[in-house]
Amino acid sequence: MMVEKKHDFFTKAAVLSIALLMYTTSMTTPALGEIAKAFPDVSPEVIKQIASLPSLMMVVFSLLCGQLERFMRPKKILYLAMTLTFVGGILPAFVGGMTFILITRAVFGAGFGLSFPMASSVVADLFKGQERDTLMGYRSAVGAMAGVVFQMVGGILASMYWRYAFLGFLLVIPIFILIHFKLPNYDKKQNATTDEEIPKNRLSRKTYLFSIFNAFFNILQFSFMTNVALVMTSGEIGNAAQAGTVLTVFTAAAFVAGLIYGKVAAIFKRFTISLAVGLIGFAFLILLNANTFLMFIVGSIVFGLGFGTYNPTLVLAIVRSAHKTASTVALSLYVALQGLGQFASPPILAFLTGIFGLTGPKAAWVVAAGIILSSCVISILVIAFTKPKTVETSPN
Structure with missing residues (x-):
């Protein structure tokens, strides 16, 4: 059974790195003021949607994530989440007006929503007992620190030029590499014993x-x-x-x-x-x-x-x-x-x-x-x- 396997430091690092994806949205928040200056004809309410739209998309795609795991392995869901996060996050650094930025923020929000529940479910799938509790605490700690670091990075980049704030999404690349090489490509169904009948209503x-x-x-x-x-x-x-x-x-x-x-x-x-x-x-x-x-x-x-x-x-x-x-x-x-x-x-x-x-x-x-x-x-x-x-x- 996969949950009984002992995992090394780099596997645990790959698992915890998923939590970093949850806080990538912090990189663009400090840039809102500079973006408003770059688009003086756009109302403040529309500018705020750059920050709020991903949260709305998160609600929809976090629910979709639960359905995707019925026929996709967790690692493939993460590939999809990281691709949407990177593409939707990085494109405004190079091209596009306000409408294009909002569209890319919706794409980013889709990846954001898929990665949010995965950050905890992978810990729950691969670890158990005291080790799982400890890793879940570390996941929370990594997320808290990432929020601060990403916000600082976004603020520094935005102070140079507002589009540079979106270059912060290049950080998704090392996360992708770590997950690709070190996260086990496990099947959730294999975590159940072969003679165990999986109930129709799996939620209590x-x-x-x-x-x-x-x-x-x-x-x-x-x-x-x-x-x-x-x-x-x-x-x-x-x-x-x-x-x-x-x-x-x-x-x-x-x-x-x-x-x-x-x-x-x-x-x-x-x-x-x-x-x-x-x-x-x-x-x-x-x-x-x-x-x-x-x-x-x-x-x-x-x-x-x-x-x-x-x-x-x-x-x-x-x-x-x-x-x-x-x-x-x-x-x-x-x-x-x-x-x-x-x-x-x-x-x-x-x-x-x-x-x-x-x-x-x-x-x-x-x-x-x-x-x-x-x-x-x-x-x-x-x-x-x-x-x-x-x-x-x-x-x-």
Whole structure:
């Protein structure tokens, strides 16, 4: 069985490199201002679609990824994802007006959507037990660091000339080479024993419950990313640069949490999710009472530690909830609903704050803190009074 094979350092590096594909979209975000200057007749709303269109495509193609794995090996899906990512990413560096750029961003978004669930499903397919938990944490850490590095690269290139920002997608080439030579060309169906009957419904009720929970949770936690700059500016706590520093510190904390995730999960076991949710809820409490730049830094550290613990925990829960041949299908649903949750976060939180009569830039954080901390308490009670499954490889 493929999952029982021991893999060397370069194979693990190839597996983790898939996570880099998830954050290539960060390279073009710093260039939006320069692109707007290059196209003065184009409205700001259209310019913003350069960043938002790939996220919309991600929702569609992450779901498609789960269907492709029924008749394509994971490595071939990755070839398709990397090809679409590279072609759609690199072309605006050389030619095209705004319409052409948006078309290529849609192509890039298709590759982006295919690679997103694959970054976790390949880890789930090739590893098991403590090694899988550790690798899933490393995947989260690699992604967090990639977001910072790619954004810096994009910003440096865009400062020279806006088209140069798209040259950053040349980084897909070494990722392609590493995956081509070092990632096993395994068949997911071979991970099941020959005498095991694969059920028709490979996703369990828990798969859907976890995915829906994650979507609602992202509606709440995503308000940190969307509101932090506004809160700091309106409260005269810091400018855009300092808000960027807060987000960078958050990313660094998430990176650290990913590195130590395997050990944390081994200590807290089933209560790891309660720890993650509790840290994020506590971070919102700190941010609600923060009136100095230092307090925002502290809040972002706590948030990053919770965020870096939450992501691999939910991914592993999704993987364990489905049949072992359906990890990609389960993660595709998970990613698609997460994207919808993030997309719908601002209007839904605006609706909730209106119902509760909350106003001000921190209003959304009041709702988020209350619901998330309540969820933490509920999760502790549910886990404490629920008998654990002793066999991890159970289809459900």
